[in-house]
Amino acid sequence: MGYPPFALENPGWILSKFNGDTMVSLGDIVLPIKANLITLNMRSLVMDDFSPYKAILGRVWLYKMKFILSTYHQMVSYLTEARQVDLHGSQRVTRQCYQVAVESKCTDWNEDEPESSMKGA
Incomplete structure (x- = not known):
């Protein structure tokens, strides 16, 4: 990200x-987070790990941005002076991220299993 x-x-x-x-975590840093027309400086944790996500935004950010969250519709909405803005998620990307997490857990579990207990079956 270009930060020392x-x-x-x-x-x-x-x-x-x-x-x-x-x-x-490696630490935290204050970053400007922009959602369409609004920018808010938020403290963010920095991780060194593979992730299908660029960032995971929590309740504090949603509250400060005055967002309305709908998990059913996979979207957040907020009001500007001119109109309502809707930011939509992607069902396909959500499924892919879930699959990565499930496969990672299955792989970790299989690696922890001792070989001797598998051979006796």
């Missing part, structure tokens, strides 16, 4: 991944 490592603060947050694994 010394720009990170508060390293060592332990997070749970979608597949149940845990990992430790």
Whole structure:
């Protein structure tokens, strides 16, 4: 992202991944996050891990942006002075991300299984 490592603060947050694994953050940094017409500076955790997501935005960001969230419709809405803006998610991308998490968990489980217990079956 072009930020030097010394720009990170508060390293060592332990997070749970979608597949149940845990990992430790490199630190956090304040980044400008833009959604169409609105930009808001938010503190974000920085991770060194493969992810199908560019960022995961939480409740604090949604609240400060005054977004209305609909998981059923996979969208968020917000009001500007001129109109209502709707940002839609992608069902296809959601399924792909879920599949990556499931396959990762299955692969991790199989790697932990001792070979001797598999041979006796």
